[in-house]
Amino acid sequence: MISRVLSAELSEHAGRRVTIAGWVHRRRHLKTVSFLVVRDRAGLAQVVAGETHDGAGGGLPGEESVVRVTGTVIRRPQAPGGVELAEPEIEVLAEPGTPPPFDLYRPVVTASLPTVLDHAPVALRHPRLRAALEISAASVAGFRAALDRLGFTEIHTPKIVASATESGANVFGIDYFGRPAYLAQSPQFYKQAMVGVFERVYEVGPVFRAEPHDTVRHLAQYTSLDAELGFVTDHRDVMAVLREAVAGMVESVRHRAAAAAGLLGVALPEVPAEIPAVHFTEAQRLTSSSEPDLAPAQERWLSEWALREHGSEFLFVTGYPMSKRPFYTHPDPARPGSSNGFDLLFRGLELVTGGQRLHRYEDYTSALAALGEPIGPYEGYLQAFRYGMPPHGGFALGLERWTARLTGAANIRETTAFPRDLHRLSP
Amino acid sequence: MISRVLSAELSEHAGRRVTIAGWVHRRRHLKTVSFLVVRDRAGLAQVVAGETHDGAGGGLPGEESVVRVTGTVIRRPQAPGGVELAEPEIEVLAEPGTPPPFDLYRPVVTASLPTVLDHAPVALRHPRLRAALEISAASVAGFRAALDRLGFTEIHTPKIVASATESGANVFGIDYFGRPAYLAQSPQFYKQAMVGVFERVYEVGPVFRAEPHDTVRHLAQYTSLDAELGFVTDHRDVMAVLREAVAGMVESVRHRAAAAAGLLGVALPEVPAEIPAVHFTEAQRLTSSSEPDLAPAQERWLSEWALREHGSEFLFVTGYPMSKRPFYTHPDPARPGSSNGFDLLFRGLELVTGGQRLHRYEDYTSALAALGEPIGPYEGYLQAFRYGMPPHGGFALGLERWTARLTGAANIRETTAFPRDLHRLSP
Numbered sequence: 001m002i003s004r005v006l007s008a009e010l011s012e013h014a015g016r017r018v019t020i021a022g023w024v025h026r027r028r029h030l031k032t033v034s035f036l037v038v039r040d041r042a043g044l045a046q047v048v049a050g051e052t053h054d055g056a057g058g059g060l061p062g063e064e065s066v067v068r069v070t071g072t073v074i075r076r077p078q079a080p081g082g083v084e085l086a087e088p089e090i091e092v093l094a095e096p097g098t099p100p101p102f103d104l105y106r107p108v109v110t111a112s113l114p115t116v117l118d119h120a121p122v123a124l125r126h127p128r129l130r131a132a133l134e135i136s137a138a139s140v141a142g143f144r145a146a147l148d149r150l151g152f153t154e155i156h157t158p159k160i161v162a163s164a165t166e167s168g169a170n171v172f173g174i175d176y177f178g179r180p181a182y183l184a185q186s187p188q189f190y191k192q193a194m195v196g197v198f199e200r201v202y203e204v205g206p207v208f209r210a211e212p213h214d215t216v217r218h219l220a221q222y223t224s225l226d227a228e229l230g231f232v233t234d235h236r237d238v239m240a241v242l243r244e245a246v247a248g249m250v251e252s253v254r255h256r257a258a259a260a261a262g263l264l265g266v267a268l269p270e271v272p273a274e275i276p277a278v279h280f281t282e283a284q285r286l287t288s289s290s291e292p293d294l295a296p297a298q299e300r301w302l303s304e305w306a307l308r309e310h311g312s313e314f315l316f317v318t319g320y321p322m323s324k325r326p327f328y329t330h331p332d333p334a335r336p337g338s339s340n341g342f343d344l345l346f347r348g349l350e351l352v353t354g355g356q357r358l359h360r361y362e363d364y365t366s367a368l369a370a371l372g373e374p375i376g377p378y379e380g381y382l383q384a385f386r387y388g389m390p391p392h393g394g395f396a397l398g399l400e401r402w403t404a405r406l407t408g409a410a411n412i413r414e415t416t417a418f419p420r421d422l423h424r425l426s427p
Numbered sequence: 428m429i430s431r432v433l434s435a436e437l438s439e440h441a442g443r444r445v446t447i448a449g450w451v452h453r454r455r456h457l458k459t460v461s462f463l464v465v466r467d468r469a470g471l472a473q474v475v476a477g478e479t480h481d482g483a484g485g486g487l488p489g490e491e492s493v494v495r496v497t498g499t500v501i502r503r504p505q506a507p508g509g510v511e512l513a514e515p516e517i518e519v520l521a522e523p524g525t526p527p528p529f530d531l532y533r534p535v536v537t538a539s540l541p542t543v544l545d546h547a548p549v550a551l552r553h554p555r556l557r558a559a560l561e562i563s564a565a566s567v568a569g570f571r572a573a574l575d576r577l578g579f580t581e582i583h584t585p586k587i588v589a590s591a592t593e594s595g596a597n598v599f600g601i602d603y604f605g606r607p608a609y610l611a612q613s614p615q616f617y618k619q620a621m622v623g624v625f626e627r628v629y630e631v632g633p634v635f636r637a638e639p640h641d642t643v644r645h646l647a648q649y650t651s652l653d654a655e656l657g658f659v660t661d662h663r664d665v666m667a668v669l670r671e672a673v674a675g676m677v678e679s680v681r682h683r684a685a686a687a688a689g690l691l692g693v694a695l696p697e698v699p700a701e702i703p704a705v706h707f708t709e710a711q712r713l714t715s716s717s718e719p720d721l722a723p724a725q726e727r728w729l730s731e732w733a734l735r736e737h738g739s740e741f742l743f744v745t746g747y748p749m750s751k752r753p754f755y756t757h758p759d760p761a762r763p764g765s766s767n768g769f770d771l772l773f774r775g776l777e778l779v780t781g782g783q784r785l786h787r788y789e790d791y792t793s794a795l796a797a798l799g800e801p802i803g804p805y806e807g808y809l810q811a812f813r814y815g816m817p818p819h820g821g822f823a824l825g826l827e828r829w830t831a832r833l834t835g836a837a838n839i840r841e842t843t844a845f846p847r848d849l850h851r852l853s854p
Contacts, residue, residue, distance in 0.1 A: 001658065001659060001660060001664045001667070002658040002659065002660055002817075002818070004658065021658050021817070023623075023815060040626065041578065041580075041625055041626040041627065064814045064815040065815055066815045066816065066817045093817055093818060094786055094787055094815050094816055094817060094818075095815065096813060096814045096815035097788050097789075097813045097814075098813045098814065100814055119810065120620070120810075121620035121623060121624075121807075121810045121811035121814070122623065122810065122811070122813075122814040124621075124623075124624045125623055125624050125814075130624050130625070133580070133582070133624070133625075134580065134625075136583075137580050137581040137582070140581060141571075141575070141581070144568075148568070151468065153468075153560070153561065153564050154564040154567060154568070155560070155564070155844060156563075156633065156650045156826070156843065156844070157844065157845060158648060158845045158847055159586065159633050159635075159648060160599075160610075160635070160647070160648055160847055160852065161852070161853075162852045162853040172587075172601050172602065172603065173601070173602045174599050174600070174601050174602075174610070175599065175600045175601075176599065176647075176852060177637065177639070177647075177849055179852065181852055183587075183601070190844070190845060193547070193548035193854075194551070194844065196450075196548060196549065196551075196552055197548075197551045197552050197557050197560070197844075198468055198557070198560075198561075199467065199468040200468065205632065205633065206583070206586050206632065206633070208586075208587070210604065212604070220587070220603075220604075221585060221586060221587055223583045231428065231429040231431065231448050232428060232429065233428060233429055237428045240428070359521055360521055361524050362524075379853075379854075380548075380853045380854030381854070383546065383547075383548045383549065383854060384548035384549070386523060386524045386525045386549075387491045387523045387524075387525065387527055387548070387549040387552075388450060388491040388492055388493045388521050388522065388523035389493065389521055390429075390448070390493045390520055390521060391429070391520060391521075399583070416583065417582060417583070417584065417617070417621065417624075418584060418585045418617060420585055420587055422604055425587065425588070425589045425603060425606065425608055426588075426589040426806075426807045427620075427806075427807030427808070427810060
């Protein structure tokens with residue numbers, strides 16, 4: 001390994017001669033002195049080139065050059081980290097052929113979103129753009145850690161499926177050895193089947209939606225955080241687990257991505273020990289609506305209400321009408337027409353959909369018959385229920401949507417490295 | 428949550444009346460007494476039905492019924508866990524409509540592999556089949572933990588790509604909003620680009636190969652454990668990181684999947700502090716071969732040799748000929764024709780492929796020109812190198828292949844829940 005210390009560790013080496021390595025984040029020429037700011041995975045380090053280079057600094061490598069710099073660590077309060085490297089010997093490991101499409105060293109991103117996305121491999125080096133992905137990675141780690149603690153097992157399920165069952169439309173077709181197949185829109189059926197094996201399972205993986213609309217909220221591929229658990233009494237047990245998962249995500253961002261969260265000014269939410277919940281009919285009453293679903297404006301209003309009334313940035317809406325939930329949703333035995341399905345709203349937007357599922361084979365065949373759907377395409381799915389399944393439920397959380405809510409990103413495309421949408425298939 | 432104790436915790440409750448829940452793993456009728464063995468996520472628990480049920484035990488629920496059983500915990504050395512539940516009250520939560528296609532309670536799986544795969548949702552409940560997936564989950568957790576400790580960041584990259592670049596053949600085509608697209612065969616280009624952002628990255632995700640051969644070693648979708656890191660001196664730094672990742676996987680199986688490993692009689696390998704390595708030319712000499720690649724029989728021979736000579740079940744083969752490695756492989760500067768690419772053999776089989784990559788833009792354009800390949804389809808990929816990339820390398824490990832080696836599975840289809848292959852697209 002190229003022997004080096006990281007930028008963030010420099011202050012521990014004051015007075016010593018050390019080597020750092022990274023990218024030239026910025027080259028600055030003053031009258032009698034020149035500076036290099038070197039960026040590595042841990043942050044920034046300032047190198048003062050002094051007069052060892054030719055006065056105007058013309059000999060210093062340009063931005064995005066990959067360098068190894070050996071120098072003496074000097075305390076300098078105004079430098080990043082309170083130290084700088086003096087009397088540098090600079091070795092260029094790789095030279096860029098082209099300057100970046102925008103200045104990576106400016107505190108804000110000056111390029112338009114299409115420019116950023118077209119040049120993702122270099123644009124993501126900008127500390128603010130990178131920060132969103134760090135927060136995303138920390139969130140996933142927290143999700144897994146929370147569920148691991150609760151006895152969940154991680155699974156990996158097929159992304160290529162035989163039938164376009166779950167929502168019919170918006171699936172991508174594949175040529176599968178000459179047969180038609182589809183990209184999975186969710187691991188729903190598989191995670192339910194695996195409750196029969198492990199009782200509690202989760203999967204973090206890509207899901208695919210042939211979303212024909214070009215919006216700031218939709219991607220053709222996103223990362224779904226899915227969980228499913230058996231032996232629940234009803235959907236409230238699922239909500240309790242979801243609360244733990246979200247709390248784990250927040251804690252992980254706090255600990256693993258503190259600098260990134262700080263850079264983006266992320267205000268981490270408090271996750272109440274019990275997240276407040278309103279029944280759908282109450283949500284309708286509060287928003288003076290009689291529609292069978294919540295419009296975005298109502299979700300925003302309810303979020304504000306929850307913050308005002310309960311001091312919570314999270315709000316469960318329970319008891320959605322059966323007519324608006326997928327066929328595998330368990331009805332509320334006490335309220336005809338209502339389901340044991342819920343949404344979790346976070347900062348004005350639906351973040352998670354979940355609920356209790358049907359668990360008896362006959363209930364599935366009845367539900368499909370009521371929809372006029374044939375059993376055939378669901379045979380593989382229904383197998384699990386033929387052989388005895390406990391009451392169970394689960395949820396799915398879109399990672400990019402979570403990161404967008406947390407960072408305040410206006411467009412979900414800012415929260416994933418290489419977005420896919422109606423128009424974008426590269427890089 | 429249905430209030431219950433897990434089977435594995437029963438012995439802590441001796442003398443008390445407790446509730447368990449799970450599946451009827453086995454129902455046994457003896458002359459004067461009947462037993463239920465209940466299976467939950469933690470193991471098995473024995474329930475003695477005595478004469479509270481009708482003598483012949485006819486009133487007891489059948490195999491795979493989902494039950495909740497309240498009973499008194501009695502010490503009984505010959506029962507699983509040394510305790511059993513007496514004076515049971517049994518509640519059936521769900522009844523199977525069909526008996527399983529084979530007996531799940533027999534110690535070995537009596538069904539053929541096609542029967543197992545056709546009935547995966549119920550077959551995987553068999554403790555031996557489930558065990559392989561537990562080992563797989565524990566391995567992934569260990570991989571992530573090891574790389575997290577080394578400062579790696581987790582990434583999620585596109586599974587839908589614009590061109591079939593990496594190997595040309597064996598890609599699945601997609602209809603992407605009316606345009607042709609392909610399923611990604613690996614995250615290779617994306618993980619390299621992300622070295623420019625995070626220096627050290629990993630991804631655990633599905634990759635897709637339209638493998639037209641029906642073998643015991645190939646799947647159309649498998650889970651790839653990918654890592655890539657910058658600021659390496661050469662491939663040996665990559666090998667050192669891979670050693671840590673594999674050691675983390677072994678340790679995690681030891682701690683998180685001990686029961687599963689025990690059930691399958693898995694002998695966990697020792698991972699030497701430094702895994703022995705032979706150069707390709709030496710491997711040729713040892714196996715008296717002059718072919719430019721290693722045949723399976725040679726890999727087996729070399730593995731046995733490493734065990735004999737070095738006491739290691741792992742062996743690196745380094746310096747593969749450039750002609751046999753992908754175009755992005757870094758040549759060995761000291762040996763014309765040799766690469767800085769390596770394989771890791773484990774128990775007779777190639778488990779990991781990795782190496783140092785090219786990092787200069789001109790080296791990529793030259794390599795593509797030498798192959799007679801146009802630059803066009805690689806434009807997005809090559810972007811990263813235009814803007815300055817450090818010396819870097821990485822590796823990819825197939826999760827199912829690893830689990831198969833560890834468990835001794837004869838067919839890789841036994842190591843994934845719902846395999847996809849030339850003929851199989853469901854369940």
